[in-house]
Amino acid sequence: MSWWKRSVSALAVLAVIENGLVFSQRPSPAASPSQEEVRLGTIGVNLPVTVYDKDGRLVTDLTVEDFEVREDGVPQRILSFSKENELPLSVALVMDTSNSVRPKLKFEKEATIAFLDGIIRPKRDRALFVTFGSVIELHQDFTDDVEDLKAAIQAVKAGGATPLYDALYRVIEEKMAMASGRRVLVLISDGEDNASERTLEEVIELAQRHEVVIYAIGTAHAGGFGVTMGMVDAPGTKELRRIAEETGGRAFFPQKVLDLERNFSEISTELRSQYYLFYVSSNQNRDGRFRKIEVRVAGRKDLRARTKRGYKAPQAS
Numbered sequence: 066m067s068w069w070k071r072s073v074s075a076l077a078v079l080a081v082i083e084n085g086l087v088f089s090q091r092p093s094p095a096a097s098p099s100q101e102e103v104r105l106g107t108i109g110v111n112l113p114v115t116v117y118d119k120d121g122r123l124v125t126d127l128t129v130e131d132f133e134v135r136e137d138g139v140p141q142r143i144l145s146f147s148k149e150n151e152l153p154l155s156v157a158l159v160m161d162t163s164n165s166v167r168p169k170l171k172f173e174k175e176a177t178i179a180f181l182d183g184i185i186r187p188k189r190d191r192a193l194f195v196t197f198g199s200v201i202e203l204h205q206d207f208t209d210d211v212e213d214l215k216a217a218i219q220a221v222k223a224g225g226a227t228p229l230y231d232a233l234y235r236v237i238e239e240k241m242a243m244a245s246g247r248r249v250l251v252l253i254s255d256g257e258d259n260a261s262e263r264t265l266e267e268v269i270e271l272a273q274r275h276e277v278v279i280y281a282i283g284t285a286h287a288g289g290f291g292v293t294m295g296m297v298d299a300p301g302t303k304e305l306r307r308i309a310e311e312t313g314g315r316a317f318f319p320q321k322v323l324d325l326e327r328n329f330s331e332i333s334t335e336l337r338s339q340y341y342l343f344y345v346s347s348n349q350n351r352d353g354r355f356r357k358i359e360v361r362v363a364g365r366k367d368l369r370a371r372t373k374r375g376y377k378a379p380q381a382s
Contacts, residue, residue: 108349108379110136111276112342113149113247113313114360114372115335123338124368132370134344135359141344149339153246154190155207157236157277158214160221161254161284162198167223169284172322173253178215180251180329184336185211193240194218197232199225207244226260229301233279233308234263234271241277248277249336252308255285256301265304272312273376280314280332281305282325313373346378353380 112134116124129146158177162170185192191207194217205217233252241248250272258265272279285299302318309316315335317328348356357375362368 108346108351110344110346110358110376112344112358112360112372113276113278114340114342114370115313115338116340116362117369117371119367119369123335124362125338127340127362129342131362131365132340132342133361133363134342135361136344136346136348136356138357138359139347141347143342143344145341145343147341149247149341150337152341154184154186154192154336155241155244155246155248156184156190156192157241157248157250158192158194158218159232159236159250159252159254160194160196160218161227161229161252162196162221162223163225163227164198164223165227165255165257166284170221170223172325173284174218174221176322176325176329177218177253179326180333181211181214183330183333185209185214187211190246191244193236195232195236196221197228198223201228201232201235203240207240227254227257228260229254229256229258230261230263230265230268232261233268237268237271237275237277242275247336247341248275249314250277250279251332252279252281252305253284254281254301254305255299256281256283256305257285258301258304265307269308269311270377272308273373276373277312278314278373279308279312281309281316282328283316283318284325285318311374313371315371348378351379351381354378 114132116127118124129143132143134141134143160173160177166173181192184190187209189209191209192214193203193207194205194214195201195203204221205214208214233250236250241250283302283305285301306316319325319328342360355375355377358372360370360372362370
């Protein structure tokens with residue numbers, strides 16, 4: 066069914082309100098903070114965190130005592146901690162099917178299907194599949210049935226304009242905002258946008274608010290996909306990098322089919338190797354201002370922690 070013509074439902078609006086930064090969100094189930102520490106209406110922040118060593122290898126053996134969290138430079142107390150592989154995944158697969166990606170669509174579909182085989186655990190994880198071209202279309206809603214997802218992916222065809230930001234905004238607002246578990250969006254696109262009403266900044270702010278980590282796979286460089294595109298900074302590249310980095314994800318720019326498969330494999334491995342931190346902000350002012358987040362591994366300059374760069378505080382009514 067087409068999302069392009071469908072209005073946001075009352076349920077979706079309610080979910081957007083309830084799943085903002087005010088604490089009606091769920092902290093990690095591994096170590097729930099006490100009711101005295103967290104009250105309804107409190108500004109609480111969940112952080113999926115990835116840690117690498119100096120050689121780019123994932124570090125998976127850290128404990129809560131190893132982490133330091135700062136918000137606008139002020140140390141924060143971590144109230145909840147777990148390994149991300151203990152938590153279920155809600156994955157949105159968002160694929161650009163506009164005319165600009167027509168030569169690469171076959172390979173994108175094959176790599177996406179392989180990714181699903183490696184990431185979705187039946188009865189635990191869920192995924193949905195959305196495309197954007199002439200319209201923004203939900204082909205398969207959240208399900209743990211990989212075969213249904215594969216069938217939906219195989220059936221899509223290319224055509225139309227590129228409402229990239231509108232597609233991302235709608236998926237986050239109508240689907241990811243109310244999703245359970247870890248919220249991950251995987252975007253496959255050349256990064257160009259020529260038909261959106263929403264802006265890049267609006268997409269990033271919404272993703273940060275609803276704790277959606279975005280992984281972007283940019284296909285504009287993909288010379289081995291049947292097109293010639295050797296530009297170092299192809300149109301859309303900077304935007305894809307920013308979307309990913311601001312939300313705690315990564316951007317990939319495959320040159321050939323094998324690179325695309327490798328990128329999906331890296332995303333899958335990373336999602337099974339993360340940490341999940343929760344803290345209640347020491348700044349409970351509802352000022353609507355952006356707050357910068359920094360996560361470090363205490364006493365380990367050889368390790369690098371990656372998470373979203375911050376969030377916009379709720380605005381007092």
